[in-house]
Amino acid sequence: MDAKLINRIRGARRIAVLTGAGISTASGIPDYRGPDGVWTRTPSAVNAFTLENFMADAAVRAEFWRSYAGHAAWRAEPNAAHRALAELDGAGAAVRVLTQNVDGLHQRAGLAARKVLELHGTMHTTRCTACPLRLPTSEVLARFDGDDLRCPDCGGILQLDVVLFGQRLDGDVLGHARNIAAASGLFLAIGSSLQVEPAASLCSVAVQSRATLVIVNRDPTPYDEDADFVLRDDIETVVPELCAAVGNP
Secondary structure: OOHHHHHHHOOOOEEEEEEOHHHOHHHOOOOOOOOOOHHHHOHHHHHHHEHHHHHHOHHHHHHHHHHHHOOHHHOOOOOHHHHHHHHHHHOOOEEEEEEOOOOOHHHHOOOOHHHEEEOOEEEEEEEEOOOOOEEEHHHHHHOOOOOOOEOOOOOOEEEEEEOOEOOOOOHHHHHHHHHHHHHOOEEEEEOOOOOOOOHHHHHHHHHHOOOEEEEEOOOOOOOHHHOOEEEOOOHHHHHHHHHHHHOOO
16 A cells, blocks of 8 residues: 555544445445446336336336345345444544445444444335334335335335435435534545435535545546545455554554
């Protein structure tokens, strides 16, 4: 690893980490926009992730639920990158993860739930769009027979507790994420295409507050020119190296 990078990040104490699908591919979860991504292989699949289509068409909703019924994330385990971030926090650094992922692997790796902001929600719970009911997704999928799913209380449309295209992020969560980015001394953007806003703009918030921005991603991103360092290395290899450098003052 570059000596200039090591010297710049060594001993950082306030670390914000924006993570995208790329951090979980080593756990067997496919990303969305990569060469083998879900939407690259099946472009029409993105239709099921658009709020307007989801709410309007029972067939689209059934396709959405089918995609999650056998989702690799149910069987996935945290990989070396997830574990390294949790271990860095456990060693005394103030690590806060701002994740675009809905798989819950950061928490399973050992980070306290309060230290993980799930910007785009979680696949582990499901809510009714018409009443306050929330259910574990495992219970919902247990009765999925390939058709549209409806609320057992009111008959309303059930939606996985994730943010779909056309749906706003939770304002409180986003505001908290911006405050964390602004307070960070080191901002790591890991495995994100940085094409989805407003999550990607957290990089700008960090840079404007004079944080060191390090982007770790296989492909170019719109924020590469703003970064202090851009790494194209394997995430499962380089993230533990970055964490080791931070934790070695």
